[in-house]
Amino acid sequence: MTSDTRSRAALLGYTGWRLAKPGVRLVRRALRRDPLPAAVLLRMWWNCWLGLLVYPGARRLARRRRERQAA
Structure with a gap:
């Protein structure tokens, strides 16, 4: 398992739990x-x-606001 795969699995597990917990x-x-x-x-x-x-x-x-502030 690569680091990227582990990170995605951890993120998916965390997000899934946060959505299921209630x-x-x-x-x-x-x-x-x-x-x-x-x-x-x-x-x-x-x-x-x-x-x-x-x-x-x-x-x-958020991206549009950042781009607008940078200009």
Whole structure:
């Protein structure tokens, strides 16, 4: 395994866990093992996925702003 492959695997694992964690907590809530209300956990889960979806646009915006400041 090359360093690049390990880095990508680690990034994929971390990102996957961050996206799945609110769902896991929601299951724990159903079992009465999590203190947060289900509505909060659902909102948290929604925001995790929404953040992933808008990330490419945020990167493009940041790049445009950097280029504008450099000019």
